[in-house]
Amino acid sequence: MLARRTATDRSELANEGRRDIGHRRLVRWRETLAVQAFFLPTVLSFVLLVAVPSILTIALSFTNFDGYSFKFQLVGLSNYSALFSDPQITASLYFTILYAVATTLIVTIIAIPVAVIVNIHFFGHKLVRAVFFFTSVPSLLVLALVWTYILSPLGSGVVNYLLYGLFGLGPVQWLSENHLAQLSVIMVGVWAQVGWHSVLYLGYLQSVPSDYYDAALVDGASALRRFFGITVPLLAPAMTVSVVLLMISGLRVYELPLALTQGGPVYSTYTVTQNILLYGVSNGKFGEGSALSAVFLALVIVVLFGTLGVLRYRERRLQ
Amino acid sequence: MTAASVGSIKAAVRVEARSRGPNGRRRRRWAIKLLLSVVMLALAAGAALPFYYIVVNTFKTPEQSAISPLALPSPFTFENYRNVVNSVPLLQSFGNSAYVTVLGVLATVLFGSMAAYAMNMRRTRANRFLRLVLITALAVPFQVTVVPLYEMMVKAGLVNSLSGLVIVYMAGAVFCFFIIDGYMSTIPKELIEAAKIDGAGVSQIYARIMMPLSMPVLATVAIFQTVGIWNDFLVANTFLSSSSKYTIVLQVYSSVGEFTTNWPSFMTLTTISLVPMVVFFLIIQRKIIGGLAAGAVKG
Numbered sequence: 204m205l206a207r208r209t210a211t212d213r214s215e216l217a218n219e220g221r222r223d224i225g226h227r228r229l230v231r232w233r234e235t236l237a238v239q240a241f242f243l244p245t246v247l248s249f250v251l252l253v254a255v256p257s258i259l260t261i262a263l264s265f266t267n268f269d270g271y272s273f274k275f276q277l278v279g280l281s282n283y284s285a286l287f288s289d290p291q292i293t294a295s296l297y298f299t300i301l302y303a304v305a306t307t308l309i310v311t312i313i314a315i316p317v318a319v320i321v322n323i324h325f326f327g328h329k330l331v332r333a334v335f336f337f338t339s340v341p342s343l344l345v346l347a348l349v350w351t352y353i354l355s356p357l358g359s360g361v362v363n364y365l366l367y368g369l370f371g372l373g374p375v376q377w378l379s380e381n382h383l384a385q386l387s388v389i390m391v392g393v394w395a396q397v398g399w400h401s402v403l404y405l406g407y408l409q410s411v412p413s414d415y416y417d418a419a420l421v422d423g424a425s426a427l428r429r430f431f432g433i434t435v436p437l438l439a440p441a442m443t444v445s446v447v448l449l450m451i452s453g454l455r456v457y458e459l460p461l462a463l464t465q466g467g468p469v470y471s472t473y474t475v476t477q478n479i480l481l482y483g484v485s486n487g488k489f490g491e492g493s494a495l496s497a498v499f500l501a502l503v504i505v506v507l508f509g510t511l512g513v514l515r516y517r518e519r520r521l522q
Numbered sequence: 523m524t525a526a527s528v529g530s531i532k533a534a535v536r537v538e539a540r541s542r543g544p545n546g547r548r549r550r551r552w553a554i555k556l557l558l559s560v561v562m563l564a565l566a567a568g569a570a571l572p573f574y575y576i577v578v579n580t581f582k583t584p585e586q587s588a589i590s591p592l593a594l595p596s597p598f599t600f601e602n603y604r605n606v607v608n609s610v611p612l613l614q615s616f617g618n619s620a621y622v623t624v625l626g627v628l629a630t631v632l633f634g635s636m637a638a639y640a641m642n643m644r645r646t647r648a649n650r651f652l653r654l655v656l657i658t659a660l661a662v663p664f665q666v667t668v669v670p671l672y673e674m675m676v677k678a679g680l681v682n683s684l685s686g687l688v689i690v691y692m693a694g695a696v697f698c699f700f701i702i703d704g705y706m707s708t709i710p711k712e713l714i715e716a717a718k719i720d721g722a723g724v725s726q727i728y729a730r731i732m733m734p735l736s737m738p739v740l741a742t743v744a745i746f747q748t749v750g751i752w753n754d755f756l757v758a759n760t761f762l763s764s765s766s767k768y769t770i771v772l773q774v775y776s777s778v779g780e781f782t783t784n785w786p787s788f789m790t791l792t793t794i795s796l797v798p799m800v801v802f803f804l805i806i807q808r809k810i811i812g813g814l815a816a817g818a819v820k821g
Contacts (some may be wrong), residue, residue: 241640242652244633245695251661253691256667256674263670325558333807336564340803341796342753342771349576349792352785361575361591382819394569455663458755462775474754476665480696483669484760487747496666507661 260461282494292495294321294470295478298385302474303453303506306392310449311442313397318404319434332402339399345460345467350391354378354463380462381471388460388472395459396452400445407441408434443514450510454503475499535544555778573686580790587786602790609780610791614766616798619752621684622769626691626751631744634698635736639728641699642706643714653703659696668760675761682763692759694750698743705739745806770795 225402264282268275286292316491321332347362353361356374366372377387424432457476460466466473579587580602581595605610641649671690672681680686709732717727733740755771762768768776774795781788 231716234724235644238640239641241636241643241724241728242649244629244692245637245656245699246652246693248633248695249656249659251674252671252690253662253667253696256563256660256670259670260666276705320558320562323555323558324525325555325562327559327563331562331566334570337800338569340749341799342755342774344753344755344771345774345792345795346572346772349572351573352788353572357588364591394572398569411686434776449665451661453544455665457665479665480668480760484672489669492669496669500666504661 204274226239234460249449260493260496260500263489264497266490268489268493273409278490282490282515283498285491286494286498291470291473292475295466295473295475295496296455298472299454299475300502301385301454302389302456302460303450305389306396306453307446307449309389309393310397310400311446314400314445315435315438315442316430317397317401318408320439321401322405322408336402337398338395342458343395344458344462346395347391347459350380350387351463352385374406379468384464384468384472388463391463392453392456392459397447400449404438404441405447407438439514439518443511443518446514447507447510450504450506454477454499454506476503524542532790534654560645570642574793575605576789576796579786580793582786584784584786602787603794605784606790610773610777611766611771612770612794615768615770618684618767619769619771619798622687622691622758623748623751625685626694627744627747629688629692629812630698630747631702631740633692633695634700634743635702635733635740636704636705636728637699638697638736640775641703641731642732643724643727656696656699659693660700664693664756672760681761684762687758687761690761691751691754694747698747701743701746702736702739706713706736738747749799771797 220322265277266275266278266279267282285458317335321328321335354363354377356363356376360374360377362377363374366375378384399480454476457474457480460472460474461477464472466477476499479499481497482488482495486492575591578593578595579591581598581600583601585600586593597757641653647664675681675686678686680689713731713735714727717731722730742772752769755775755820756770758772759775762772765773765776774791777789777791781791
């Protein structure tokens, strides 16, 4: 080494430089690998728990796989055509979409004014906030089970008890008449979600600089004009988040109708998710279950990107 | 509400007072606030009525409840609590829920934060594409994957096992990744550069710099995951079959049949099952309003 150093000439210097660059490259490559390794757990869980099963579902939807025997054949689109002639499935598609759209609309219409109001410092505003928010903390399944008692026409049914006591109205069959059952499921869904979404809007409202309002107050804008002229446009990004979350959770609804009505009366509150589990897991009709899953996935993706597209467009126009 | 905006509301009131006469406007504001208090407290009472109904009936006999479901209990009875504690394996179910929730939250937040860290260290074109692929996971409902996933879990011998359930919950790592990634991207890159110059390695920068600085969003994500996993019914109901493995939510669901005639006992079980979430809510309550925005605005 020393001998070589003493005999240093230009080419030797260049050589060392090259070795140095090579070394640095190796270090950088190692660092890159180390950083990329941090993706591994998330990517692995994505591949094993989401990607592979989803692809298998789509593949199975073209077969007559029954879950046990591996002697299954390709059956083309017959699982799909079977879906749309099955009243239990068409009913569930209808109700799932009805529930998703109705809860999204009603929750949004209630949550924004509630957020604006609880942002005002009236007496008890913190208590009101806490109470509204609390309804979305417990398990929806447990709450829905409680609501079956509340809506019951029997002794436990507070709603009927109050209707009779206040207006003398006879027991209403909230959960055993088709349209009333659908309405009940939707209303309980709204009750359980509206608090969480008003807190979401409240979070955004509090990050809105109050200069806007000061300026409007000085200009003498009325409360209503301030609401539609300032608050609603400023909440546009919050609305995107909230509406997308509502639509997705609405399409995925499962526990609520299961606990309230078990899907009855006569399919009127069956959901897509309930049918997927019934066909795919309980009844071993994997082909049909998978086909329904694939249709459902397409529905969720279309709704998700459709809603996102519309809301983003609206956001851009408002700002 | 921040101090700044309180100040500006006061300023606005002052401006108004000056321009619209001294007392009339202020008195009207007070009237509006009073009206709001009355209306909103009444609405909140209405929204909370089901909770009052649940709790008040736990202290009544079935006969008392049937006569007047909303009245206060007279006399108070603790029979329902004795009945539920004796007939439902509460400790076991709470233990199962705690086990899957703690492990599930730790795993998803750890995995998600690691991926978010990698994303923020190397926001290359390939990694941005990876992010896009991962986004699709958020659109895929559990029900779409459930049939093959169930088969896979059977083959791996992970069905009807709490640890197997935790593995299924790990799919939530992608959600954590997105929220944390958004927040981490607001941390100044100079901090990372400075640490590199000081000779910190890749994992040191993660553990000593990025994680401590991301605490607010980690808390938000952990809260979401805790509520989500603790309350989960769908996944647990699909993958657990023996009652000794039941989480508390499954336990409540499976006890409905047992208590159909004795619904005050069912309300008692419900009340007991809600206690941990109420305590959790009281702890996080202050955090959540700011946190929800921190996670969502930046995410």
